[in-house]
Amino acid sequence: MRLIIKKAIYIFISILVICIVVAITRINLHQPNVQTSNACNTVNSPSCVPNGSVPISPTPNFNIPQTDKERFLSAIASHLSNIPQPGSYEYILLKAYGAVFINQLTTVKLPSNVLLNNEQETQTFQNNLTMVKIEGTNDCYLQAIAATALNQARSQQNIPLKSGYGSGDCTRTFATNLRFWHKYANQHTLDKVKQGQETAILSTVAPPGASQHLWGLAIDLRISNQQQRKTLNEYGWFQTVVNDVPHWTYLGLTESDLVNLGLVNKVEKGISYWVTPL
Template identity: 70%
Template sequence: MGHVDGTNDCYLQKSAADALNKARIQQHIPLKSGYGSGDCTRTFNTNLRFWQKYANNQVLAKVQQGKETKILGLVAPPGTSQHLWGLAIDLRVGSKEQRKALNQNGWFQTVENDVPHWTYVGLTEDNLPLFGFNKQVIRGITYWITPL
């Protein structure tokens, strides 16, 4: 794991942390909460707690059947969060320059309508379509979505 500079307890996979630290040198990019761990890697139990807060087992069954997708913009089903794997972080991004620095370092928004959520993909924007990502602009924000 790699440490996110300027935080007490924010860790991501080493390549993701290195890329984020590089982007944060280029631009001031604060974490969503402003301080740390809840924005970074999360445990399975934390993911499960979020799921139970916003959804239930009936919703999970509909997600598994492909009949429900809106909930996925709010919370990931237990065990599937990119935060669990140290590949996602919640950030406060408000400028084109911040977005550009993140994108140049392999970070993209990949969860439709989850504005603070950024995923480390480790690719250039030009290569995202080659790996199945589809560009969608929603309310002025560019998301790179994978088909369900």
């Protein structure tokens, strides 16, 4: 009889333990997957959710641009309809003259491609620009915001144009761009540029349809001292084509902005250029 009673007690205790375990498991299954923290009591804290709960850390976003090249390509994507493929003629032009495409000002107009193919395309683009004359010149015009910035810089420093007065230093026609190209190069040179076999010429003259001067955002200046350069930089003007010393480009940004958007500072013969990271 005692043996039967002991067995009954054992069975009863076992059943009770099983019931308790099942009950605890059901309770845990209904608990939300959060970690509580008494320190999370700031209403506007971005890391907190109501009732002091801290959400599990999200997966890191690896799409955030990290390298100079990634930041640059991200910055210019809103301007170009298609980013040129490495090795293409357009990519070569983007590398040489593409610094201007990081411009973030809505009042600046840029073409949707790095190359204007003919006079008609160039005129169509230029006809939609708002142009302002550079003070003290005969017929030198730039996009309004670029011209205004240059006029302000020139009001503080003596900053002469390369030629002293002319339109050739400022916004150019396709025909003028072509004429300058023929002055320094020919079709054979252009073929070599397209094949990636010749790049040095790009510091002397831009191929037809590729000049920043076509966009009303470049000017050739005669600069002789650092104070002139400093003033131009303060108004958003920078040198962007290595070894093309007279050439200045309106970027409309500060030097720290240029770094954040992926441009690289390159010093050549004592002159600081801001170039693409391609």
